[in-house]
Amino acid sequence: MENIAPQLYTLLVFMVIGSIVAVETKNLLSAVISVSAVGFALSVAFLFMGAPDIAITQLVVEVLVLIILIRGTILLDNTAVETHRDTLAVVASLIFFGLLLGFGAMIFGSKGFPEFGEPLMRVSRVYVQTGLPATHAANIVTSVILDFRAYDTLGEVTVLFTSVIGALALLRKDGKVREEEVASV
């Protein structure tokens, strides 16, 4: 595999800048567009790393979320956000960021990062080696998520099902009763 570090670092810097813009900007629409720019850069990064499955899913979901968020944003009357920052929240996030760096140094500091494409977990080696003969699925990603780990995917489907039912129950128009009507009944 050729060296892809320069491309990845460029994308990473772009994503960091995009995230900072999304957090700091006062306009809601600009924030939505910056978040989407970060998502699209992430999908390009996945393509560079040789993960087209995740790149496709990321791209498609990003398009859908962008449509929904822009529709939701432009119909609002007031798109400017008032940000008043909580000191406690800032301190807490700084502490958690420090903890993240500390634990990362504890784990990877002595041994260094694993080689690209060399998984840390032993179980994934088995999946990579026996994926094709065991399932006859040419796409290793599908063989993992729908055969070796189909039970996890069942949980994912359940989460999606529950959230859709919740969204429809909250946003529905039919069957909604006003409070006074409830009182009169």
Place this chain on the structure above:
Amino acid sequence: MNGMTIIVKTITDFVAAFIVVFGAYIVLYGHLTPGGGFAGGVIIACAFILLMLAHGRDVAFARLPEKAAHIMDSSGALAFLLIGWVGVTGGFFFLNVFGRGDMFRLLSSGMILPLNIAIAFKVGSSLFLVFAALAMFRRRSFRAMIEEELS
């Protein structure tokens, strides 16, 4: 909401069917090429969302009625569970008991293809429903809605 200009409507009529075909390809070949049920389902949902954006709610609901989307949503989730239970006949939940077939053929790798199709139905129809619910919700202005609630 009567949709967008005639240019957008015409292009949408041309493109929407091809988007559905591409989504079906992503779903059906998910075990051979990149993609799968989730990505393909979202692409199919995007085709109907495009219809809804360009033509308005009524045209989109004429192509895919709300009732049908509800049924597809629930039956996709149930089908996923049922395919998992079929594996119990071989000993374990989600055991791949179907024939695995020849490698690199469309009809291969046992239960992965039906699971992909079930996920595609589920994801596609549920995302379409969420977008439809949001479109209905947004028909009135947000502020008018809040004022109505408060009064």
